[in-house]
Amino acid sequence: NNGEKKAKIAVVGCSHGEMDAIYETMALIEEKKGYKFDLLICCGDYQAVRNHGDLPHMSIPPKYRSLQTFYKYYSGEKKAPVLTLFIGGNHEASGFLCELPNGGWVAPNIFYMGFANCIQFAGLRIAGLSGIYSHGDVEFSHYERPAFAERDVKSAYHVRNVDMFRLRQLKAANNDKLSNPIDIMLSHDWPGGIPDFGDSAWLFKKKDLFEADHKSGKLGNPALMKLIYDCRPRYYLAAHLHIKFAALVPHKGSGSERPQPTRFLSLDKPIPGRQFMQALEINVASDAKMELSYDPEWLAILKNTDLLTTADKTKIVLPDRIGSVPCVYDRKDFRPTAEEMEEITKLGDLTIKTDTFKHTAPPLKEDTSEAKNVPPSAYYHNPQSA
Ligand code: 5GP
Numbered sequence: 001n002n003g004e005k006k007a008k009i010a011v012v013g014c015s016h017g018e019m020d021a022i023y024e025t026m027a028l029i030e031e032k033k034g035y036k037f038d039l040l041i042c043c044g045d046y047q048a049v050r051n052h053g054d055l056p057h058m059s060i061p062p063k064y065r066s067l068q069t070f071y072k073y074y075s076g077e078k079k080a081p082v083l084t085l086f087i088g089g090n091h092e093a094s095g096f097l098c099e100l101p102n103g104g105w106v107a108p109n110i111f112y113m114g115f116a117n118c119i120q121f122a123g124l125r126i127a128g129l130s131g132i133y134s135h136g137d138v139e140f141s142h143y144e145r146p147a148f149a150e151r152d153v154k155s156a157y158h159v160r161n162v163d164m165f166r167l168r169q170l171k172a173a174n175n176d177k178l179s180n181p182i183d184i185m186l187s188h189d190w191p192g193g194i195p196d197f198g199d200s201a202w203l204f205k206k207k208d209l210f211e212a213d214h215k216s217g218k219l220g221n222p223a224l225m226k227l228i229y230d231c232r233p234r235y236y237l238a239a240h241l242h243i244k245f246a247a248l249v250p251h252k253g254s255g256s257e258r259p260q261p262t263r264f265l266s267l268d269k270p271i272p273g274r275q276f277m278q279a280l281e282i283n284v285a286s287d288a289k290m291e292l293s294y295d296p297e298w299l300a301i302l303k304n305t306d307l308l309t310t311a312d313k314t315k316i317v318l319p320d321r322i323g324s325v326p327c328v329y330d331r332k333d334f335r336p337t338a339e340e341m342e343e344i345t346k347l348g349d350l351t352i353k354t355d356t357f358k359h360t361a362p363p364l365k366e367d368t369s370e371a372k373n374v375p376p377s378a379y380y381h382n383p384q385s386a
């Protein structure tokens with residue numbers, strides 16, 4: 001029996017540390033729809049602040065600098081009622097997230113994807129990119145930040161080319177013109193150019209500063225449309241611009257023979273009356289388990305592109321870079337070979353274990369005035385220098 005069932009996925013745009021409000025809203029939708037969600041996806045500005053020591057590592061205007069609600073899920077006072085998956089945005093506890101460059105549990109049932117990742121949920125391939133685009137940092141490595149000084153707080157959440165290069169390696173084989181290799185792709189800021197694929201006239205009327213930025217190529221990440229065309233995700237989810245906006249990106253093909261178009265959706269921020277949550281129902285195999293697992297192809301890509309990473313602060317020359325820079329690599333295409341995939345097969349079961357979360361900072365039991373006086377250095381744990 002090749003039966004199917006539906007994975008019920010709730011999506012939010014920016015979370016801004018409002019975990020309580022988000023789970024309460026999900027419960028209301030569940031009541032109305034008469035089902036339970038299997039997964040929550042948060043598209044950045046998650047604010048996984050464990051305690052007061054994490055606050056100086058978050059880039060945010062003083063009036064918004066607050067613990068919010070995540071710390072209760074970190075301490076164990078509350079438990080996420082639904083498996084929660086998130087990417088980073090530009091307001092994050094960046095010191096904490098740097099502990100997990102390739103992702104991991106930040107609290108029981110809450111999984112951070114890392115700088116970039118592709119993981120599977122119920123057989124769906126979900127690829128994600130954390131952070132936002134900034135021209136000045138995009139060519140650099142993710143370098144070690146021993147003290148996490150003030151300038152590190154901003155550069156830590158800037159998107160890097162090496163991560164987008166890795167994600168591009170998820171593209172289909174050259175002879176595969178019809179598939180959608182990725183089911184869901186996530187980024188915090190929008191792919192530059194995406195307004196052209198939706199009702200841009202409406203958008204520019206609502207947000208009058210967007211039109212000029214869009215026309216001058218400054219709205220969003222200029223490299224992400226290429227990622228959409230390469231990986232052809234069925235769904236693309238984003239946030240950051242604090243408005244609900246949908247778009248449809250068609251893919252090349254001949255006649256009716258073409259991959260499914262990419263359905264883009266960006267959601268608003270979590271304040272009452274705004275459109276910050278959307279329910280998605282996606283077909284999965286009837287025997288699919290509603291749990292996370294590592295994606296074998298992504299693991300092979302992490303391994304075969306390891307030569308593109310360093311803890312030193314340096315510009316990374318990408319193998320597919322076109323220009324005067326001599327190519328120092330013996331290949332441009334890092335899509336995994338059969339031999340590389342074979343190595344991954346040897347790892348066996350790739351299910352992501354749910355009981356591997358560990359505290360790396362003292363959980364905050366109660367938000368008292370003494371709790372505020374702890375220096376950040378007491379909390380920030382840098383695994384790279386450990
Ligand atoms: P955040 O919540 O990340 O601090 O900021 C998001 C806010 O900045 C939103 O209100 C969004 O509309 C605005 N914003 C972000 N990027 C751009 C941009 O490129 N152009 C314009 N005009 N506004 C932006």
Ligand code: MN
Pocket residue numbers: 014045089090091188240241
């Ligand atoms: Mn943002």
